[in-house]
Amino acid sequence: MQKKLILDSKHLDITLSRLCQQLIENHSDFSNCVILGLQPRGIFLAELIHQKLKQLKISVPLGYLDATFHRDDFRRRDAPPKASETRVPFAIEEKNVVLIDDVLFTGRTVRAALDAMISFGRPAKVELLVLVDRKLTRDLPIAADYVGKYVDTLDTQRVLVELQAQGHKQNKIWLINKD
Amino acid sequence: MSKLSQRHLLGIKDITRQDIELIFETASNFKDVINRPIKKVPSLRDVTIANIFFENSTRTRLSFELAEKRLSADVVNFSASSSSVKKGETLLDTVNNILAMKVDMVVMRHASAGAPHFLSKHIKANIVNAGDGTHEHPTQALLDAFSIHEKLGSVEGKKVAIIGDILHSRVALSNIFALKKLGAEVMVCGPPTLLPKFISSLGVQVELEVQKALEWCDVANVLRIQLERQQLKYFPSLREYTLYYGINKKMLDDLKKKIVLMHPGPINRGVELTSDAADSHHSIILDQVENGVAVRMAVLYLLAGAQG
Numbered sequence: 001m002q003k004k005l006i007l008d009s010k011h012l013d014i015t016l017s018r019l020c021q022q023l024i025e026n027h028s029d030f031s032n033c034v035i036l037g038l039q040p041r042g043i044f045l046a047e048l049i050h051q052k053l054k055q056l057k058i059s060v061p062l063g064y065l066d067a068t069f070h071r072d073d074f075r076r077r078d079a080p081p082k083a084s085e086t087r088v089p090f091a092i093e094e095k096n097v098v099l100i101d102d103v104l105f106t107g108r109t110v111r112a113a114l115d116a117m118i119s120f121g122r123p124a125k126v127e128l129l130v131l132v133d134r135k136l137t138r139d140l141p142i143a144a145d146y147v148g149k150y151v152d153t154l155d156t157q158r159v160l161v162e163l164q165a166q167g168h169k170q171n172k173i174w175l176i177n178k179d
Numbered sequence: 180m181s182k183l184s185q186r187h188l189l190g191i192k193d194i195t196r197q198d199i200e201l202i203f204e205t206a207s208n209f210k211d212v213i214n215r216p217i218k219k220v221p222s223l224r225d226v227t228i229a230n231i232f233f234e235n236s237t238r239t240r241l242s243f244e245l246a247e248k249r250l251s252a253d254v255v256n257f258s259a260s261s262s263s264v265k266k267g268e269t270l271l272d273t274v275n276n277i278l279a280m281k282v283d284m285v286v287m288r289h290a291s292a293g294a295p296h297f298l299s300k301h302i303k304a305n306i307v308n309a310g311d312g313t314h315e316h317p318t319q320a321l322l323d324a325f326s327i328h329e330k331l332g333s334v335e336g337k338k339v340a341i342i343g344d345i346l347h348s349r350v351a352l353s354n355i356f357a358l359k360k361l362g363a364e365v366m367v368c369g370p371p372t373l374l375p376k377f378i379s380s381l382g383v384q385v386e387l388e389v390q391k392a393l394e395w396c397d398v399a400n401v402l403r404i405q406l407e408r409q410q411l412k413y414f415p416s417l418r419e420y421t422l423y424y425g426i427n428k429k430m431l432d433d434l435k436k437k438i439v440l441m442h443p444g445p446i447n448r449g450v451e452l453t454s455d456a457a458d459s460h461h462s463i464i465l466d467q468v469e470n471g472v473a474v475r476m477a478v479l480y481l482l483a484g485a486q487g
Contacts, residue, residue: 066208068208069208069212069220069221069222069250069480070220070221070222071222074222074223074483074484075225075226075483075484077484078182079181079182079484080181080182080480080481080483080484081181081484082181082204082205083204083205083208084208085208085211086208086211086212115221116220119215119216119217119219119220120215120216120217121216
């Protein structure tokens with residue numbers, strides 16, 4: 001199994017700062033904006049972004065969204081996908097929603113998340129922020145508005161995000177060859 | 180682990196503690212779903228479920244139907260009283276005819292113990308037992324245990340007294356299995372004629388005095404006297420049963436600790452519970468009903484997903 005480092009702790013930090021600046025460019029005062037981290041792994045990234053914005057004296061409501069029950073691959077897998085907690089402690093009606101996930105791969109999770117989100121209300125605008133955008137592997141016409149890093153990958157490869165918040169020693173993003 | 184060890188839910192006896200914990204975890208996610216403004220998720224969109232009830236039911240059937248509809252399943256209902264069963268069709272024929280119309284899951288209630296087990300050997304669809312005679316009622320036991328888990332934080336180590344007509348109750352048997360698997364201490368309490376002879380071999384304590392049972396327990400699960408199943412006289416009169424085994428609010432208030440009062444319904448007010456006890460702050464009877472939908476959603480979701 002080959003492992004290649006895509007982003008280390010330092011570069012991750014720089015990337016997150018850049019993503020925050022891009023968000024600020026587009027949202028200025030964030031008055032009508034909310035952040036939704038996608039379960040299970042997007043929530044850690046959402047929390048990091050949330051903290052970084054806080055350091056810049058910007059406070060945005062943060063929620064977690066679980067799309068498990070809206071997935072389209074139910075009954076096509078061996079076991080039913082396991083759900084995580086959804087916590088949306090604010091109304092998203094007429095809000096600008098930023099969905100946050102760690103890796104954008106086929107786009108199917110994001111499709112499910114859009115469905116799941118709409119059951120909470122009708123947002124004014126929805127944007128997608130991802131840390132790693134795996135180009136060339138999309139199944140659906142879905143693109144991210146804010147991208148930490150573009151990576152050319154094959155279907156057989158895997159992107160592994162290790163964050164300190166998830167219990168890892170250091171923040172590291174890996175590209176793994178499965179063979 | 181996100182998969183049940185069984186293809187069917189026939190009884191609590193057949194499933195593991197891990198299965199029960201997985202169902203609880205999934206159920207709490209569904210409980211969140213059914214408290215949203217939009218209570219529906221598309222998980223079971225391409226699944227057809229037949230509710231086949233050979234015995235009367237309002238609560239269980241409604242609860243299952245709501246669970247199925249909130250998972251976006253297609254639902255067909257069948258009740259024996261208005262069907263060809265009256266014309267002499269066998270159980271297997273009836274169900275095979277329904278399955279020939281491409282049904283994926285069957286939720287079944289039947290007056291004979293073991294009917295769903297028999298069917299599970301002959302048909303492909305997933306079967307959920309919604310009560311078979313005086314044998315098991317697994318989803319009721321799951322929702323009872325889930326309600327205890329939710330109210331008291333865990334089931335492990337808790338003392339649960341099941342009070343009333345144990346002999347005719349499928350809820351009692353399923354509850355005993357579920358609670359024992361989750362590590363609770365279980366006591367059954369009722370008139371000697373309504374306690375099965377070898378019940379203590381299941382590892383439960385037996386108590387004849389309801390006051391002692393209430394003093395012992397953290398949770399009292401009170402059962403209905405199932406007069407419709409009693410061909411014999413098991414006690415002299417309902418009034419006498421109420422005198423010795425009925426629970427009123429004063430009995431609950433006079434206890435040194437606060438206990439949780441449960442009832443699987445339908446309540447016979449004034450028989451096993453007085454109205455003031457049933458409506459008191461001890462009671463979580465309506466929480467049980469709410470949890471019933473979430474637990475049944477979890478069971479259907481996990482069984483349907485395991486077909487893959």
